[in-house]
Amino acid sequence: MSVGSIILNFFAPILEFIAPLIPGEIFPYFFTMELFQRALIASLLVTLVAGFIGRFLLIRNLALIGDGLAHVSFGGIAVGIVLGSTGPLWYALLFSIISAILIHEMQTRELLTGDASIAIFLTGMLALGLVVLRIWGGGIQTDIEGYLFGNLLLIDEASFDLICKICIIALFLIIIMQSGLLVTSVDPIAAQVQGIPVRAIGLSFSIITASVVVSMVQVVGTLLVTALLVTPAATAQLIGTSFRSTLLWTQFFGFISVILGLYFSAELETGSGSMIALVAASIFAFVAISQVLVKPLLQPTDNVN
């Protein structure tokens, strides 16, 4: 029995139990039909992990790495499809991990800053994917659309299993590495003096991020990974005061975005990825605006910065 089916079997009764309470015409299917159940569980799992990773990405000024690696994984998927692979996700995983390690190395060696190195990989690998598909690809345009914008129906049993495995391993590693990651993100030199293996932590974090991004590509699509990785964490930054509370807020906003996003996408028949991203961004805008408007009312003499 695979990890994916264990998880599905565990959550399916719970989802079916709350299904009658769910509003909407199509949305309840997410709780009763296996295909949609897989989609729902995968999105929630990915959001949980993305929340843990996202706040470190913000501190490390790597907000766009999700976007960059997602495009890299598009290149990997294209190469995989052209080579006739049945599991192009593995190619995406390989390409993303290598790119993440190279981006990390370029940064720590100060060859390039974060943005620039991400930009190079993003454009280079996207271009590779497009060129490869144009030359050797045939009529596989529909698949590509799904990978770019996210199509929950793409999640078959095998991909679901892979996503579950990646997310569970990533979650475990991130949770035990939390303190180490925080100390190296706050002040790498001081961490090194303390004897923390800064380099090893940075590399493992890159690999974890790359793997999670690949698993996210199916849920929200290449173009919208940043929505789950960064937007909830950024919203949480606006209201959190401590590191711990920021994490809780991140998870809260992440889950709200996913559930509302899936609800609207089901009812309005739009793409799941774009709707989740839109909801996440709207929540950010709402919180940001209310911060700007409400704070001066409560504390009129306080300076914002």
Place this chain on the structure above:
Amino acid sequence: MKLESAQTVKVPVLDVEKLSVNRSGKQVLEEVCLKIDEGEFVGLVGPNGGGKTTFLLTVLGLLKYKKGRIELYGETSPSRNTLGKIGWVSQAAANIPSNIRLTVKELVQLGTLTASNMFWRFTAEQNERVNRAIEMAGLEEVQDTNIFHLSGGQRQRAVIARVLASKAEFILLDEPLVGIDRESRNSLLQFLDKLCHESQKTILMISHDITAMQQASHRMIFLEERIRYDGESSCFPDLADLASLRGIQSVHQTNYDEDKLYQISNIEDKK
């Protein structure tokens, strides 16, 4: 045998011999010799680009050196145990990324992390060290406040508390006085002095502020590529002597000795 010799001959905390360091092809440090004993409060002063930070980073093993020898607690290649005795407070607390939400307590907790305990939850012993460090730094009231809502002086104390929560005995500080107001500066210096005398910490501190250093430290070192002065703080040369030590010639000549004092203000007068 070994124990006996360790008791009779006190091993210096830091022993540097003829240290030369290059950075980007330019010689930054030239034949620096220096010995620091336990319990000393040493101020390292000098101009910008004089090699102060380079010196600290080399001592910490973060930069490679061309020639010379560095011994920390008598070890040329320090063991993990020895490295645990060294604490580093980096240049201005402003180095902390500004897009992070971190309370004082969470920051200080980071100081207790080592390679062996970083995968586990904080133990009671670690938490106790954190509380003690916060108390020593006088930050009990703000321990749950976001570090970016603190004043410059408080934030600097929080960063120092982070080092105190570790088991560091030899504390290196890089420009802790930058960006803090006068009163915080005085209390910070008193705080460091207390650390040195009551907690038996050895302190090596970099600063631009020669006057402040002279009041606080026991010993001062003026570093500009080479060590130009190393001695008791009270004997630190005045401006004219310092100029000749540094090889700066008088450029501007004055011929008359009239009263040229335009303004002078004592801080006490204002109160």
